[in-house]
Amino acid sequence: xxxxxxxxxxxxxxxxxxxxxxxxxxxxxxxxxxxxxxxxxxxxxxxxxxxxxxxxxxxxxxxxxxxxxxxxxxxxxxxxxxxxxxxxxx
Numbered sequence: 220x221x222x223x224x225x226x227x228x229x230x231x232x233x234x235x236x237x238x239x240x241x242x243x244x245x246x247x248x249x250x251x252x253x254x255x256x257x258x259x260x261x262x263x264x265x266x267x268x269x270x271x272x273x274x275x276x277x278x279x280x281x282x283x284x285x286x287x288x289x290x291x292x293x294x295x296x297x298x299x300x301x302x303x304x305x306x307x308x309x
Contacts, residue, residue: 220248220255229264230275230298236262240302247306248281257282260305262298277301281309 222244224237240260248255259280266274273294280290293304 220245220252221257222260223257224260224262226261227263230262236298239299243302243306244279247309251283254283255281256284260302262301265294272296275301277305279305279309 222241224240226233226236230236240262244258244260245252248258259282261276261278261280263276264274265276266272273296275296275298276292276294277298278290278292280288282288289309291305291308293301293308295301295304
């Protein structure tokens with residue numbers, strides 16, 4: 220299973236974010252690893268000029284072999300919570 224991570228310019232600590240997403244996705248979807256071709260994660264800070272609120276958005280798109288892609292999203296105050304919330308929805 221390939222995990223691709225895309226972030227906007229307002230998400231800092233790219234290497235840590237990639238590691239977090241890979242660990243979360245593999246933990247949540249590891250049992251489907253043989254059937255999954257790719258998971259794409261898109262992280263963005265929707266209100267980069269503000270410091271409070273649920274402004275970090277994580278969109279996950281899972282691609283299963285022979286099926287249409289499944290996409291979920293979650294908004295939270297931190298990258299960790301946004302990724303965790305999105306993986307829980309998958």
